[in-house]
Amino acid sequence: MKLPYSLFSRRAFLNSLIGGWLAALGAAFISPLVKYIVPPTREPDQVSTPLADFKDMAPHTVKGFAWGNKPGFLKKTEDGGFIAFVGVCTHLDCNVAFVAEQRRFYCACHEGWYDENGLNVAGPPPAPLRRLAVSVEGDALIIKKQG
Amino acid sequence: MNVVRAWIEERLGLRAVTHFLEKKEVPRHKHTFLYYTGSSILLFLGIQIVTGVLLAFYYQPTLAEANASVVRIMTEMPLGWLIRSVHSWSATFMIAIVFVHLLGIAFTKAYRKPREATWITGVLLLGASLAFGFTGYLLPWDELSLAATKVGTNLPKALPFVGAWLTQVMRAGEDVTGDTLSRFFIVHVSVLPLAIMAFLGVHLFLVQRHGMSGPLAEEKKNVKVPALPFWPNFVFREAAVWLVLLGVLITIAIVAAPGIGPKADMMAPAPEGIKPEWYFLFMFQTLKLFPATILGLNGELFALLLMMVGMGLIAFLPFIDNRPAERKGRIISGLAWAGLAYAVGMSIWSLL
Secondary structure, X not given: OOOOOOOOOHHHHHHHHHHHXXXXXXXXXXXXXXXXXXXXXXXXXXEEEEOHHHHOOOOOOEEEEEEOOEEEEEEEOOOOOEEEEEOEOOOOOOEOEEEOOOOEEEEOOOOEEEEOOOOEEEOOOOOOOOEEEEEXXXXXXXXXXXX | OHHHHHHHHHHHOOHHHHHHHHHOEEEOOOXXXXXXXXXXXXXXXXXXXHHHHHHHHHOOOOOOOHHHHHHHHHHOOOOHHHHHHHHHHHHHHHHHHHHHHHHHHHHHOOOOOOOHHHHHHHHHHHHHHXXXXXXXXXXXXXXXXXXXXXXXXXXXXXXXOOHHHHHHHHXXXXXXXXXXXXXXXXXXXXXXXXXXXXXHHHHHHHHHHHOOOOOHHHHHHOOOXXXXXXXXXXXXXXXXXXXXXXXHHHHHHHXXXXXXXXXXXXXXXXXXXXXXXXXXXXXXXXXXXXXXXXXXXXXXXXXXXXXXXXXXXXXXHXXXXXXXXXXXXXXXXXXXXXXXXHHHHHHHHHHO
8 A cells, every 4th residue: 555645755664674773782781781880789787796896985986797798887886786887987988087085986087077976067968977777686696788 | 924914905905004104204392202192101101001900910909908009019029119100200291291281282273174083082182091090099998099989989979960979880889999999900901901992993093084173274274294204203303202202211219119007097187287189189289179069059069060060170271262362362362371371380389
C-alpha cells in the first residue's frame, strides 16, 4: 500500500533503525565495561574487637580501631558507655585526629573541628562525624552500622 | 646518497612536508616570544616521557612496594634521585608554561575564528596535563599524596546523581586503597599518554593548517606582518630557548630534589600542612574558605559549580568571544586578568 503522505522518507526510517541498532549494540558492549570499573564496596557490616582492649579507658578518652579501610574511634563516655565514630572528615574525606588536650577531633586538611561527641563545631565540615552503633556482647565489643 | 634519498622519497613522499616547512613563516611582532611557549611545552613533554619511562623501570605500583620502590629509586639506583627530580620539576615547568601559553593566547585573542578547534584541543591538553599531575602525585604513596588524593577524588561527590559514582570510578571503590594506586598508575602511564598524543596531534596539525596567529591590529588592516622563516631562523632561536630552559631545569633539579614522606597509612590522621601541587593551590584555598552551607546549598557543591562554570567559560571562550569586537575583547581581557589575580592571590594566601 502506498501512503499519500509520510513523516519519514524510507531512507530516514532505515537510517534511524540501523542507527538505533548500532547504538543498542554499542551500549551492550560498553555497559559491562562501565560495570567493571567500580568494584563492590568493602564497608564492613560489623567489626568485633576484644572488650579487654577498651575496658580500662578513662572517661572522655578516645581509642582507635579499624572500620574496614577507614579509621574508627571509640569514645568512653562519662557514664562508662561507649560511642563510636568513623574517623573520616565529612568535608572532603580526610582522616581526623583526636586532640586529647582539647577533647576535640581535628582535620588537618582544611582545618575542620568536631567536639568530642563528633559534632562539627568549626571550619568547613558540613555534618557531624558519622556515628556507629556499639554494643557489648560477652567479652567482645561489637561495632555496627547505625540504623 | 642521492639514490637513497630518491628511494625513500618515492616510498614516503616526504617532500610535501619538507616543502611546507621550508615555506613556513613565523610573524614577527612584539608578542613573538609567545610562539616559543608551544615548543617549550613540547620540550618538557619529551623530558617527561623519557624520565617517566626510566622511573617506571623500577617503580612498583602496589600498596606494599610503591613507597619503598620510590625510596629505592632515590637511594640505590644510579642517579635515580636526579631522574625523579627532573621528572618532578619538568612537570612543574611544563604546567607553568602551559599557563603562560594559555594566557598569552587569551590576551592576544588568538583563539578567534578560525582557530576555535585549536583552542578546544588546547583546553583538552590542559586537562590531560593537570590529570597527569594529579595522578602522578599519588604514586609515591606517602602521607601527603594519600591525603591530597582523598580530597581530590572526594570533590565530585558533591555533584548530584553522578557524583558518588564518579568518586568510585576514580578511587576504584569507596576509599583510596591499593586499587586506587593501580588505577592511577595505569592512567598516568597509559591512558593519559595515549590521550595527550591524540589531542596533541590534532592541535599541532591545526596550528600548521591555520598558520601562526598575528597581531589583531595588523590582521584587521590586512597588513602583512614582517615574518621570520621557520627554517632555519626560528628553529635556531627555539633551540637557544630550549638550551636555556634545559639548563635551568637541570640546575633546579639538582639543588632542589624532592623528598619523599613516610609511607601512607590509611588509618592515620591526615598530616599537618597538607597541600596539593602548586597549580591546585588556589582551588585548595577556595575550598578551605568556603563555609559548609551557602544559601542552604552545600558549600562544597557551590565551590564545585563555581569551578565548573569557570572551566566551561575557558573551554568555550572562542564561542563567547566570537566577533573581533574591541568591547567584548576588553571584557575578556579584564576577566582573564581578574582570574589570574584570583589564582595567584589564593595560591599565595594558601602558603602563608
